Amino acid sequence: MDSIQGYKVPSKQTIQKEIDEIVSYLKKSDGITNVQKKIDFDNFIVSISFAFKDVANxxxxxxxxxxxxxxxxxxxxxxxxxxxxQTFQRSYQYTKAAVLEYNKLKPEVKNVFKDASYTSIYRFEQLITSSNNPLAKISKSKKAIMINTGILGLINGKTDISNRITLSK
Structure with a gap:
């Protein structure tokens, strides 16, 4: 299969090459360590994780x-x-570019986004004492936090994934 609904589908080799290039870039980036990747072609999930020295990285x-x-x-x-x-903050601001790009898609392609989700997980060495995003779920160990939401909410600007996480001192 080389295309779906008129859109070229990259081969597994092309996807693997792109991910490998990103991983290579991360490994060479200042302050970034422990770069790991996982690719699940059966479920269409790509995960890249890394540790960092400074949030600016x-x-x-x-x-x-x-x-x-x-x-x-x-x-x-x-x-x-x-x-x-001891506060980590992710600031997210919706941009209209997302919905403009989405609106350019054919209806059958837009339908793919109906059930698509976005997941973000942050892990910390210290315990998490609080989070200000109601979508965030703190793990039982209190050392990780996750936001899982539908992609359409992000595209349409109805979901905010900003989060202020306070860690124990």
Missing amino acids: INTVNQNVLKKLKIKGLSNASYAYESKT
Whole structure:
């Protein structure tokens, strides 16, 4: 199968090559360590994880990876960490570019997004004491937090994935 509904489907080899390029970039990035990837072609899930020395490293890497993937204007996220208050913050701001790109799709392609989801997991060495996003779920160990939401809410600007996470001192 080389296309679906008029859209070229990349081969497994092409997808693997793109992911390997991102992993290679991350491994060479300042302050980024322990880069790992998982690809599940049966369930269409790609996971890339890494540790970082400073939150500023994430902002740079995020923008560069989005450029590499040719994703323009669809993500406006940034990260910050305040050591005095032990607070990690992800700021997310909806951009109209997402819905404009989505609206260009054929109806049958839009239907694919109906059941698609976005999942974000953050793991910490310290315990999580609080989170201000009602969608966030703190793990039983209190060292990880997850947001899982439908993609359409992000595309349409109805879901906010910003989160202020306070860690134990």
